[in-house]
Amino acid sequence: MNATETHAPHKRERRKQDRPGELLEAALDLFVEKGFAATRVEEVAARAGVSKGTLFLYFPSKEELFKAVIMENVARPVAEGISEAESFEGSSGDLLEWMMLEWWRRYGATKASGISKLMMSEAGNFPALADFFRNTVIEPSHALVRFILQRGIDRGEFRAMDIHAVIHSVISPLIFLVMEKHALGACGQSPHALVPETFLSNHADLLVRGLKPETP
Structure with a gap:
């Protein structure tokens, strides 16, 4: 195994690092499409390909998610x-x-x-x-x-x-x-x-x- 392979992050690690950005991208799409009130966190999580629980690990509420967007x-x-x-x-x-x-x-x-x-x-x-x-x-x-x-x-x-x-x-x-x-x-x-x-x-x-x- 070469040095690049040794230090390269595993696919699962890369996926975890990418999740906040993916959630923000999904949230932006839905907030613009539907508005703040009509957007549900379940929809954001589904569009990002994660569970609602995973979303709340990064953003504890819909309001905090919107602020991050x-x-x-x-x-x-x-x-x-x-x-x-x-x-x-x-x-x-x-x-x-x-x-x-x-x-x-x-x-x-x-x-x-x-x-x-x-x-x-x-x-x-x-x-x-x-x-x-x-x-x-x-x-x-x-x-x-x-x-x-x-x-x-x-x-x-x-x-x-x-x-x-x-x-x-x-x-x-x-x-x-x-x-x-x-x-x-x-x-x-x-x-x-x-x-x-x-x-x-x-x-x-x-x-x-x-x-x-x-x-x-």
Whole structure:
């Protein structure tokens, strides 16, 4: 037996290591398809090919499972964006457009974006989960946009502004795209459907033009 064979994990060990990811993937599929309330942990376990008892070894409740899905599929891309924005070398206008396009590529264009629609439709019934989503996703997202806007002001690229209000002007089209994708977009492709990347680039251009300092 060679060294590779000696140290390679057995199939059963690899399967055990993969289970949390497989459970999260199955849970994401079902939460997006059915919503939080209608999804049962038995269904998640069955789709992942394990027993309900095995699921509870990793996630003690449906709420904890949902939180883990949010952390992996929604909060993580936001955290990555914050880290990368801090080392961005271009203009603040370019950074704003980059952020919007990367948001679509890493989140909006993926099935995980259905979580945003789920939260809008079910948050009122699950206030604790709504608070969790606000703290782990919404607030960090706002912090990222706030960083970009303040960067532009500090560098003289953007005029002074009500940053809180402008944050919502930046984020609103992102939410619109997700809602359109999972509402009318789910009914079939329309000949008038938006091209997300084009829409976001155009919106970023409008924002940057409006945020430039006024010339004397």
